[in-house]
Amino acid sequence: GENVEQHPSTLSVQEGDSAVIKCTYSDSASNYFPWYKQELGKRPQLIIDIRSNVGEKKDQRIAVTLNKTAKHFSLHITETQPEDSAVYFCAAYTGANSKLTFGKGITLSVRP
Amino acid sequence: NAGVTQTPKFRILKIGQSMTLQCTQDMNHNYMYWYRQDPGMGLKLIYYSVGAGITDKGEVPNGYNVSRSTTEDFPLRLELAAPSQTSVYFCASSYSISGSSGNTIYFGEGSWLTVV
Numbered sequence: 001g002e003n004v005e006q007h008p009s010t011l012s013v014q015e016g017d018s019a020v021i022k023c024t025y026s027d028s029a030s031n032y033f034p035w036y037k038q039e040l041g042k043r044p045q046l047i048i049d050i051r052s053n054v055g056e057k058k059d060q061r062i063a064v065t066l067n068k069t070a071k072h073f074s075l076h077i078t079e080t081q082p083e084d085s086a087v088y089f090c091a092a093y094t095g096a097n098s099k100l101t102f103g104k105g106i107t108l109s110v111r112p
Numbered sequence: 113n114a115g116v117t118q119t120p121k122f123r124i125l126k127i128g129q130s131m132t133l134q135c136t137q138d139m140n141h142n143y144m145y146w147y148r149q150d151p152g153m154g155l156k157l158i159y160y161s162v163g164a165g166i167t168d169k170g171e172v173p174n175g176y177n178v179s180r181s182t183t184e185d186f187p188l189r190l191e192l193a194a195p196s197q198t199s200v201y202f203c204a205s206s207y208s209i210s211g212s213s214g215n216t217i218y219f220g221e222g223s224w225l226t227v228v
Contacts, residue, residue: 009152034216043202043219044155089154099145099170100217104154 002027004092006103013080014111021075021106023090032093033073034100035064039086047088048075080110113138118203118220125193125227133188133223135203143206144186145170145217146178148199155202161186193227200224 003026013019025033034049050057050064050073057064066073077084087107091100118135125131137144146158157170161180175197177189186205190197203220 043221045219046216049216099157099160102147102155104152 002030002092002094002101004090004101004103006090006106008106009104010107010109012109012111015080015082017080019075019077019080019084019108019110021077021088021090021108022072023074023092023103024070024072025092025101026071027092027094028068028071030092030094033064033066034091034093035075036089036091036102037086038089038105044089077108080108082110082112084108085110115139116203116205116218116220118201118223120223121221122224123226125190125225127193127195127227129193130189130191131193133190133201133203133225135186135188135220136184137186137203137205137218138184139205139207139218140183141205141207141218142183143208144180145204145206146176146186146188147202147204147219148172149202149222150199158188158201190225195227198225198227 006023031052035047036044037047038044048064050066061078063076087105089102089105091102093100116137142163145160147155149155156172158176159178161167164183167178180186201223204217206217
């Protein structure tokens with residue numbers, strides 16, 4: 001089955017700096033890659049996603065890039081703010097089993 | 113729309129007890145899921161359903177059972193609770209899950225379960 005890994009497991013940045021969170025996946029048939037943000041004690045919520053026929057997608061301060069050859073995708077957050085502090089999960093969808101496989105999550109801390 | 117609603121929010125169980133986590137969604141979604149989240153371990157799929165009357169196992173189904181008698185409801189049953197089932201449980205739903213349409217998975221607020 002699909003295996004999704006996230007690196008690093010924790011990330012600390014200074015407010016205003018950029019943060020990059022990288023995920024790798026194992027199944028070359030995966031074709032949909034969402035990112036979820038989970039604040040402490042809250043539910044995960046979708047923040048951005050990308051399909052396999054697109055290399056990059058932006059939404060204001062966040063962007064996601066996909067490298068299908070290397071089987072990795074990354075979340076980019078620019079001009080980080082304290083409210084960006086959360087756990088971020090990447091996931092990969094494979095049509096064969098019709099479900100998402102999540103990574104273990106990365107804790108992002110933005111220092112004021 | 114209330115979205116995905118799950119109850120209870122908190123529960124303490126004794127070893128060997130049974131309980132049902134309730135989940136309902138009002139978005140007319142076909143797909144429903146139960147995940148468990150352990151600290152530092154991400155989200156693990158327990159069971160999922162692609163429609164009323166259809167359920168299937170996920171990654172970690174042992175010790176759990178589900179049913180899907182209606183589109184709206186997808187309860188998760190824990191039989192003979194064990195300390196290893198201490199976790200946060202999330203119910204979720206989506207219209208479909210397809211790489212081509214990329215429909216969003218909506219999560220409930222979570223249920224914190226402790227087995228002692």
